[in-house]
Amino acid sequence: DAGVIQSPRHEVTEMGQEVTLRCKPISGHDYLFWYRQTMMRGLELLIYFNNNVPIDDSGMPEDRFSAKMPNASFSTLKIQPSEPRDSAVYFCASSPGWGNEKLFFGSGTQLSVL
Amino acid sequence: SQQGEEDPQALSIQEGENATMNCSYKTSINNLQWYRQNSGRGLVHLILIRSNEREKHSGRLRVTLDTSKKSSSLLITASRAADTASYFCATDSLMYSGGGADGLTFGKGTHLIIQP
Numbered sequence: 001d002a003g004v005i006q007s008p009r010h011e012v013t014e015m016g017q018e019v020t021l022r023c024k025p026i027s028g029h030d031y032l033f034w035y036r037q038t039m040m041r042g043l044e045l046l047i048y049f050n051n052n053v054p055i056d057d058s059g060m061p062e063d064r065f066s067a068k069m070p071n072a073s074f075s076t077l078k079i080q081p082s083e084p085r086d087s088a089v090y091f092c093a094s095s096p097g098w099g100n101e102k103l104f105f106g107s108g109t110q111l112s113v114l
Numbered sequence: 115s116q117q118g119e120e121d122p123q124a125l126s127i128q129e130g131e132n133a134t135m136n137c138s139y140k141t142s143i144n145n146l147q148w149y150r151q152n153s154g155r156g157l158v159h160l161i162l163i164r165s166n167e168r169e170k171h172s173g174r175l176r177v178t179l180d181t182s183k184k185s186s187s188l189l190i191t192a193s194r195a196a197d198t199a200s201y202f203c204a205t206d207s208l209m210y211s212g213g214g215a216d217g218l219t220f221g222k223g224t225h226l227i228i229q230p
Contacts, residue, residue, distance in 0.1 A: 004156070042222035043157075043202070091156055101145060101206050103218065105156030 006092050006106035014114050018080040021109045023092030024073055029104070030097035034067055034077050037089045037108070049075065082113045118146075118203040118221035126227040133190040135224040137203030138183075144206040146179055146186050147218070151200045160188075160201075190226075198228045 005024040013019055025032045033048040047057040049069045057067070064083070069075040079086055089110050093103040121136045137146065145164045149157040163170045163179045163186065170177045176189040190197055200223040207217045 043220040045219070093156075101147070101218065102159045102162065103149075103157070103204075105158070107154075107156050 004092055004094050004104055004106035006090075006109055008109060009107065010110045010112075012112045012114065013082055015083055016081045017113075018078065019082045019086075019111060019113075021077040021090050021092075021111070023075045023077070023106060025075070025092070025094030026104055027073065028096070029094035031095040032069060032075050033093040033095070033103065034075070035091040035093060037091060043091075046077070079111075082111075084113045087111055087113050118205045118219065120201070120203055120221045120224040122224060123222070124225045124227070126229060127193060128229050129193055129195055131193055133193050133197070133226055133228075135188045135201050135226070137186045137188070137205075137221060139186075139203075139205045140184065141207055143181075144217070146177075146206070147204045148175075148177060148186075148188050149202045149204060149220075151202065151223070153199070157202060193228045195228050195230050198226060200225045 004026055007022045011019060030051055031048060034046040035043050036046055037043045044059055046059045047067045048055055052069045052072055065079055067077045089108045091105050091108045093105045095103050118137050118139045125133060127133055143165055145162050147162045148160045150160055151157045161170060161172045161175055161177050163177050165181055168179055174191045179186045186203060188201060202220050202223045204218045204220045
């Protein structure tokens with residue numbers, strides 16, 4: 001299994017631009033999570049999906065952030081418009097489902113907003 | 115919000131020594147997990163201990179859980195340079211969890227450096 005695949009690995013953009021981060025979870029996993037990691041705040045849960053349905057988006061910082069999961073093998077996290085304070089590492093993680101609480105993380109997307 | 119807090123924030127030891135990291139949390143849990151993060155990489159699951167367990171081993175890793183003190187420790191024995199990484203505890207809240215990984219909250223981690 002290739003594991004959780006995220007793209008791009010690095011993204012540098014200018015303030016005001018739209019940013020789209022992509023994630024392919026492990027096949028057969030029912031849960032998909034988006035996290036953000038910064039030195040100041042650590043690892044924060046932004047949103048998670050169960051069977052492609054968004055369950056909890058209370059961690060999404062502002063309306064500028066949106067996430068979709070159109071099918072079981074693909075999810076996107078979009079920031080529009082981006083701001084310098086959005087600079088962080090964004091991780092996607094997937095988990096098998098009920099009764100299995102382990103998370104499998106992708107390698108992350110390092111986002112820099114100038 | 116973060117439930118688990120690791121201690122110390124940073125730890126530097128000589129190769130071959132044992133490394134101990136601690137995690138404290140606030141509310142009752144279903145389980146507690148430890149993850150490792152190498153520089154520039156995603157987190158990797160190391161070990162899970164359930165609330166009814168007191169100790170668990172996996173290779174050179176030993177995890178203890180004291181639910182009365184709401185704390186856990188991760189011991190890495192005979193450390194190696196390759197163990198240099200950040201280590202995170204993640205707690206699965208009894209009140210929040212739907213039975214999967216949806217209730218996990220992470221601490222800020224302990225940065226472990228193994229000096230060769």
